[in-house]
Structure formats: structure tokens, C-alpha cells
Amino acid sequence: MKQESADPNTPPRSPSPAPSAQHPRDDGDAQALWIFGYGSLVWRPDFAYSDSRVGFVRGYSRRFWQGDTFHRGSDKMPGRVVTLLEDHEGCTWGVAYQVQGEQVSEALKYLNVREAVLGGYDTKEVTFYPQDTPDQPLKALAYVATPQNPGYLGPAPEEAIATQILACRGFSGHNLEYLLRLADFMQLCGPQAQDEHLAAIVDAVGTMLPCFCPTEQALALV
């Protein structure tokens, strides 16, 4: 191939090595990200993280308004899981997880499947207030199911939601486990963490459970 004649006084310029995926530019900009969980992520993050904080986000309320046909339900009997509803007066307690370096891509890849592909959730940036340092809020990524996603069920009376939860199960387990593990977390957060919607559903489940749990007498008739 004919070489272009170069100026004999100018040495050929060797291209500077571009940063590659294997050797990203080390300009001290280490990747770090906080991920806010307020439903199953509270008790089963299932991704590697470097740090975690209990705390809350303002301007959102948690609602069991997302249908789930995989983790806690089926196509015939969709379960109910939580999403965040924009609510100026709202406050939702959960856990923020810090992922760093390679944990970032691993966590996002995993959550994209678990939350977005299988769950219908979108990502949204929220401001998270750690319980211990509410004066030092953090930017965090949250997975929110909007009314535009096909699995969205929207509002229903808490008694109806409780009935649906009692009747459903999916690949991750019974929908009741999902409800009670979240209620357990809220108990641990202490009296300042209130969620009236969650408490009303737990109360409705407690009222209905005897009807779902046959007595010894009823079992004897089987």
C-alpha cells in the first residue's frame, strides 16, 4: 500500500491508547451509586453492595398497586406488590444500598431483569434521607411502577388487596410473605415510621386469616 509521504521533520504520531472497558480511564472518578429499596429490596436485595442505610424518601407514598404475575402471582391470579405514588405529604421508609465499582453494573444488570423486565418497574432518581443523618440526604435510584406499565392495577380497598394477597403465590413465594416481611421491616424502623396503607392491609389479613386457615374440626372433616 502506497505510504503517504510524511514531512521528514515530523515524527509519525502514535495514537494515544483509548481507555477500554478492561482498563477504564483512572481519573479518580470511581463509580458509586445508591439504590433505594422500599418493597422486596428491603429484605432481599440479592445484589452485592458496599454499604446500606435505613431511611426515607419524602414526596412519595407506598402503595400495593402494582400487579405481579411472576414473583408473587401468576397470569391467572396476579399478586400485589408495592410501588411509589407521588404524594406531596408522603414519606416512605426503606433501605438505600451503596454499590461501587464493578458492583454498579452487576446490580443494574440484575435489577433490570428482576424489576424492569419481570416486574414492569422504571427507574427514577429520588432524594434519600438516612435515619441517622437526615441532614445529609443522598441521591438514589428507585424502581417505580407507573400507571403506564401493563401490570399496574391501581387503587383498591385495603380489604380487597388483602384478599388478593392471601390468595396469590409466585416463583419467589407467597404474596403474604411479601406483605409480612415488609411489615416486619417497618416495625424495626420504630414508631416514627408509619405506613397506614400497609397497616390497614395487615389488619385486614389478620381479620380474614381464620377463614383461610381451617380449624382442626374442619380438617377432621376432610
Ligand SMILES: N[C@@H](CCC(=O)N[C@@H](CS)C(=O)NCC(=O)O)C(=O)O
Ligand atoms: N421497587 C420496589 C419493589 C420491588 C419489588 O417488590 N419488586 C418485585 C418485582 S414485581 C420483586 O422483586 N419481588 C421479589 C420477591 O417478591 O421476592 C423495591 O424497591 O423494593
